[in-house]
Amino acid sequence: MRTPLPRPLAELPVRRLTLGDLIACADLCEDRRWPRDEHRWGLLLTAGTGYGMDDPEGKGLMAACVVTSYGPQLAAIGMLLVAERYARQGVARHLMRHVIDEAAGTPLSLYATPAGQPLYEQLGFAVVGRVERVNGFFRPTDDRASAVTARPATAEDLQAMVRLDTAVFGSDRTHVLARLPGYADHLRVAEDDGKLVGYAATWPSAHTHVVGPLIARDTATAQALVSSLAGATDLPLRADIDARHTEMLDWFKKCGLQAGSETTVMAYGTSDLPGDWTRRYAPLTVATG
């Protein structure tokens, strides 16, 4: 049942979220039938900045979203959620306007669900791409022997990973990648002739291992990384793959994964995302880019 707002939106404050809000954020996900993903909220609320609005009736949060900053070039918005009982009263629009104001001209990006896209369009975001979700149990195909070897990452790989990532992502995201070994269940690097040519991770979400980030020189390298990661888990895999990587998507399907929902990539204040999409196969999470 819908709960009317007790006061005009302008009188309901937006505040910064902290790790103390993690359970309330997970409750908001559950309210919208999203996985609670407390693990993911832990990353987002420490590497990024959470914004929220308290439920005027004192029942946790009415709305939340997270902004991960990557310097003056880009900030990624994710996890925009409004409790169902407060839907369609302008709460998301109000929170997004606040976030856009706070960004003070920094270009913004996000992955929009069909429910979110009309709002983002009204706010001035434009479509710049598309990702296709694949999920299911991975069955290896023995197509080809790759020249690339994938192996578990070690602490010594972090610097090279950050260097590669900065070129591919287009901004330095050391503050996020430094948290990756603690966040991911499995982390792999791909090497060719001793040179790091890709890296990828899987992290847990609702009895699934999510592949991301997936950064690779080419599709064969991306496949070697995913095969290595899949060998380390008995859980189904999920990945949000840039729809331009059709060969990779076809391969996932050959390996037993099914096509899932599509998400639109949108940007504000820039006509395209920085970096090199040809080497960027999957984001770390759709909330962080």
Ligand SMILES: CC(C)(COP(=O)(O)OP(=O)(O)OC[C@H]1O[C@@H](n2cnc3c(N)ncnc32)[C@H](O)[C@@H]1OP(=O)(O)O)[C@@H](O)C(=O)NCCC(=O)NCCS
């Ligand atoms: C998407 C979501 C955040 C919108 O929250 P909200 O507070 O209900 O949105 P608002 O009332 O501010 O809506 C602003 C406008 O967005 C559009 N909109 C909102 N919800 C929509 C929906 N479910 N379907 C289509 N358009 C929608 C409408 O144009 C709306 O204006 P109107 O009500 O005057 O027609 C909310 O539905 C939600 O939490 N959904 C689940 C999580 C999700 O998909 N988040 C988006 C991630 S990208």
